[in-house]
Amino acid sequence: MLTCSPTAPLLVAASPTLLRHGLLLILREAWPDCSATLITAPAALLARLQERHYALLIVDSLSFATAALPSLLMQVRRLRPHLPLLVLTGRRPPALRLASPFCLLPRQAPPTEVTRAAAALLAPAAQPPACQVARPRQVGFTPRELEVLALVMADLDNAQIAERLYLNVRTIESHRRALLHKANVRTSVGLVVRALREGWVSY
Numbered sequence: 194m195l196t197c198s199p200t201a202p203l204l205v206a207a208s209p210t211l212l213r214h215g216l217l218l219i220l221r222e223a224w225p226d227c228s229a230t231l232i233t234a235p236a237a238l239l240a241r242l243q244e245r246h247y248a249l250l251i252v253d254s255l256s257f258a259t260a261a262l263p264s265l266l267m268q269v270r271r272l273r274p275h276l277p278l279l280v281l282t283g284r285r286p287p288a289l290r291l292a293s294p295f296c297l298l299p300r301q302a303p304p305t306e307v308t309r310a311a312a313a314l315l316a317p318a319a320q321p322p323a324c325q326v327a328r329p330r331q332v333g334f335t336p337r338e339l340e341v342l343a344l345v346m347a348d349l350d351n352a353q354i355a356e357r358l359y360l361n362v363r364t365i366e367s368h369r370r371a372l373l374h375k376a377n378v379r380t381s382v383g384l385v386v387r388a389l390r391e392g393w394v395s396y
Contacts, residue, residue: 201248202228206238208256210348215385216304223308242272249311251279277314303389333375341368346385
C-alpha cells in the first residue's frame, strides 16, 4: 500500500472513459486515505485548482484541444507551482516546457503504470515502488471473448464491437455477459480493472 496525506486529494482531468474510471479505482485502492476525483470539463480545471490544494494532477492530453494544452498547463503551473503533474499523451506528445515535478506517460499506459509514476512524483526522493506484472490467470476465456474484452477496454459500445468483429449485437451482449461471469465482476468498470490487474489483455 502506498502512502499519501488524506488532506491532499488527487485530481484526474480526463474524459469519462472506462479506462479512466478504472484508473480512479486503482488510485483509490493505492491510496485509500486520499480521495481521487475525475473532472471532465477542461474549463473547470483552473477553478478546481483555485478552490483547493491537490497532491497530484493527472491530465489526459486528448481531453483538451492540443493547441490549448500547453497554455492551460502553464496556467496550472503559475497557479500551483509545486503541484506534481502527470500528463498522459498521445502518439505526438505536446511541446511542453514545464518545471518539475512533471512527468509524461503514453495515454494508453495501464492504470498500474500510471500509479507507479504518480508514486514517484509524490515522493521524488524515494524510489518508485516495485510492481510485478501479473501473469494471466486461466479463467476459461475463449479467443473471441478476449477479442471482445480488448474492445471493451478500448471503450467501444456493443454496436461498435459488433461492427468491428462482423457479429450481431446480441452475440456481443452474450460475450459480455460471459466475460462478467467468468471474471466474477458485475460491471464493465470492474471487468476493465480486473483485466488490467491480471494482464488478460495487452493494452
